[in-house]
Amino acid sequence: xxxFLGEEMPQSTKTAIMIIGGAEDKVHGREILRxxxxxxxxxxxRIAIIPSASREPAVIGERYREIFTEMGAKxxxxxxxxxxxxxxxxxxxxxxxxxxxxxxxxxxxxxxxGLLADTPFMNMVRQRAQRGDITLAGTSAGAAVMGHFMIAGxxxxxxxxxxxxxxxxxLGIIPELLVDQHFHNRNRMARLMSAIAAHSxxxxxxxxxxxxxxxxxxxxxxxxxxxSVTIIDPAALLHxxxxxxxxxxxxxxxxxxxxxxxxGDQFDLHKRMPIVPALP
Amino acid sequence: xxxFLGEEMPQSTKTAIMIIGGAEDKVHGREILRxxxxxxxxxxxRIAIIPSASREPAVIGERYREIFTEMGAKxxxxxxxxxxxxxxxxxxxxxxxxxxxxxxxxxxxxxxxGLLADTPFMNMVRQRAQRGDITLAGTSAGAAVMGHFMIAGxxxxxxxxxxxxxxxxxLGIIPELLVDQHFHNRNRMARLMSAIAAHSxxxxxxxxxxxxxxxxxxxxxxxxxxxSVTIIDPAALLHxxxxxxxxxxxxxxxxxxxxxxxxGDQFDLHKRMPIVPALP
Numbered sequence: 001x002x003x004f005l006g007e008e009m010p011q012s013t014k015t016a017i018m019i020i021g022g023a024e025d026k027v028h029g030r031e032i033l034r035x036x037x038x039x040x041x042x043x044x045x046r047i048a049i050i051p052s053a054s055r056e057p058a059v060i061g062e063r064y065r066e067i068f069t070e071m072g073a074k075x076x077x078x079x080x081x082x083x084x085x086x087x088x089x090x091x092x093x094x095x096x097x098x099x100x101x102x103x104x105x106x107x108x109x110x111x112x113x114g115l116l117a118d119t120p121f122m123n124m125v126r127q128r129a130q131r132g133d134i135t136l137a138g139t140s141a142g143a144a145v146m147g148h149f150m151i152a153g154x155x156x157x158x159x160x161x162x163x164x165x166x167x168x169x170x171l172g173i174i175p176e177l178l179v180d181q182h183f184h185n186r187n188r189m190a191r192l193m194s195a196i197a198a199h200s201x202x203x204x205x206x207x208x209x210x211x212x213x214x215x216x217x218x219x220x221x222x223x224x225x226x227x228s229v230t231i232i233d234p235a236a237l238l239h240x241x242x243x244x245x246x247x248x249x250x251x252x253x254x255x256x257x258x259x260x261x262x263x264g265d266q267f268d269l270h271k272r273m274p275i276v277p278a279l280p
Numbered sequence: 281x282x283x284f285l286g287e288e289m290p291q292s293t294k295t296a297i298m299i300i301g302g303a304e305d306k307v308h309g310r311e312i313l314r315x316x317x318x319x320x321x322x323x324x325x326r327i328a329i330i331p332s333a334s335r336e337p338a339v340i341g342e343r344y345r346e347i348f349t350e351m352g353a354k355x356x357x358x359x360x361x362x363x364x365x366x367x368x369x370x371x372x373x374x375x376x377x378x379x380x381x382x383x384x385x386x387x388x389x390x391x392x393x394g395l396l397a398d399t400p401f402m403n404m405v406r407q408r409a410q411r412g413d414i415t416l417a418g419t420s421a422g423a424a425v426m427g428h429f430m431i432a433g434x435x436x437x438x439x440x441x442x443x444x445x446x447x448x449x450x451l452g453i454i455p456e457l458l459v460d461q462h463f464h465n466r467n468r469m470a471r472l473m474s475a476i477a478a479h480s481x482x483x484x485x486x487x488x489x490x491x492x493x494x495x496x497x498x499x500x501x502x503x504x505x506x507x508s509v510t511i512i513d514p515a516a517l518l519h520x521x522x523x524x525x526x527x528x529x530x531x532x533x534x535x536x537x538x539x540x541x542x543x544g545d546q547f548d549l550h551k552r553m554p555i556v557p558a559l560p
Contacts, residue, residue, distance in 0.1 A: 189467075262521070
C-alpha cells in the first residue's frame with residue numbers, strides 16, 4: 001500500500017528512531033542508511049557511531065564512517081566504548097550532547113546492553129532520541145535493544161514454547177516494543193510469538209533484513225526497505241497457558257492479531273491498526 | 281487449556297477426519313494412531329491404508345499394517361494404488377465401501393493427488409468421510425491434500441511473498457481449510473501466510489509434527505499430540521497487496537488473526553474462536 005510514498009516523494013528530514021532488521025544495504029542504494037543520514041541533518045549531520053555490540057568495533061565502526069563520509073556528513077565520531085567506565089567520560093558525553101544522529105551497529109545485544117545500560121551516556125542518548133532532538137538508529141543487535149524487554153537469543157524449528165526464547169532487559173528506547181530482527185530471514189516467528197505470550201503488554205515487532213521500522217514520535221510506524229515488518233499484537237489476547245506449563249511444553253495462545261507491513265506502509269500505534277488506503 | 285481432557289477421559293470412538301502434521305509417534309504411546317484406531321472401530325476396525333503418496337508404498341504400507349495389527353484391528357488392507365486405472369477396480373471400491381477407517385500416509389502430495397483426485401474411488405472415500413461413516417486420517421502429504429487448495433511446496437527464510445509457496449488443488453475433504461504440515465518444525469509460518477494472502481476465503485491450519493487437528497463434523501476442531509496447531513484466520517482481513525505486486529515482492533497483509541492450539545484445546549469453526557475455559 002502507499003507505494004506512491006516511495007522514490008518520488010522528497011526524503012523526510014524529521015528526526016526519528018529507526019529500528020533496522022540487520023544486513024541493510026551498504027553498497028547500492030543504501031536507502032535505509034541514507035534515510036538515517038538525511039534525518040540526522042544531511043550535510044550538517046554530526047553522527048556518533050556506537051560499534052560496541054561488535055567484537056570488531058574498530059572494523060565495523062570504520063565501515064559506517066566511510067559510508068557516512070561518502071554521503072557528506074559534517075562530523076563523524078566512532079564512540080568505541082569497550083568498558084562501562086568510558087560512559088562517564090565527559091568528552092564522550094559532550095559529543096553526544098552535540099550530535100544530530102546516533103547509529104548503533106550489529107554484534108551481540110547482550111554485550112551492547114552490558115556496556116551501555118543505565119549509564120549517564122546512554123541515558124542522554126535515550127532522552128535525546130525520545131525528545132526528537134536526534135535521530136537514533138540501531139541495526140541487528142542495535143535493533144534488538146530498543147524495547148524495555150529484549151530478546152537475547154533463541155531457536156527456531158519448534159512449536160512455540162517458553163524455552164524457545166531468552167528474554168532479558170534492553171535499553172528501553174521505545175519501551176512498549178518487543179523487537180526481533182533478521183526476522184523471516186531466520187524464521188523467528190515462533191520465538192517472537194513465544195516472547196509475546198510471556199509479555200502480552202508489549203507489541204511484537206519482527207523486522208526483516210534490509211528493512212526498517214521508523215518511528216517519528218507521532219504515533220506512526222513507517223516501513224522502508226526490501227522486506228516486511230511483522231506486527232504481533234496481543235491486545236485482544238483471550239487466553240494463554242504460558243504461566244501454567246513447563247518450559248518446553250507447546251504454548252496455547254488465543255487471538256493474536258498479525259500485520260505484515262512493507263515499504264511505504266504506515267501503522268497507527270495508538271489504534272494498533274495499519275493505515276489502509278481508501279478503496280479505489 | 282482443558283488439560284483435564286487428556287489421559288483421564290475415555291477415548292472417543294466417534295468417527296472423525298484427522299489431519300496429522302507428519303512424524304506421528306509410531307513406537308511409544310502412539311497416541312494419534314491409537315486415536316485413529318479407536319475411532320475406526322477398535323478391534324472391529326476394517327482399515328484401508330493408502331500408501332500412494334510414497335515412493336516406497338510397500339514398505340510404508342507394511343509399517344502401518346504392523347501397527348494396526350498390533351493394536352488388534354479386525355481387517356487391514358493396503359490399497360497400493362500406483363495407477364489411476366486401479367481406482368476403477370471394483371474390488372478396491374468394495375473394500376472402501378465396507379471399511380471403517382482410511383489412513384493416507386506421507387510422501388509427495390502431488391503424487392497422491394495425481395493418482396487419486398476425481399476418481400470414483402476417492403469420491404467414495406471423501407463422501408463417506410464427510411458423512412461420518414468412516415474415520416479418515418492423513419499424515420504429512422496425506423494431510424496436505426485435505427483442503428480444496430493444497431500447498432504443493434515452498435520455501436522459508438524469506439519475507440512472505442507469492443513465490444514462497446506453490447498452490448494447487450487438493451482432494452477437498454474439508455474444502456475450506458488450507459493445510460500445512462511439519463509446520464513450526466520446518467518454519468512454515470511465512471509460506472502459510474503467503475498462501476492465505478492468495479486465498480483469504482480459506483482458514484489456514486498449520487500442524488506440527490506428532491500433532492493432529494481432529495474434526496468430528498460438529499464444527500469443532502480438537503487438538504491431540506505433542507506440538508501445536510496454528511490457525512491463521514483471514515476473516516477480518518483489511519487489506520493485502522497480493523494481487524498488485526510481483527511474485528517476489530514482500531506481501532503486505534493487514535489484520536490476520538492467529539491462534540496457537542495445543543493438546544486438549546478446542547476451536548469453534550463457526551465462530552472461528554477457541555473455546556476458552558471460564559476464568560477460575
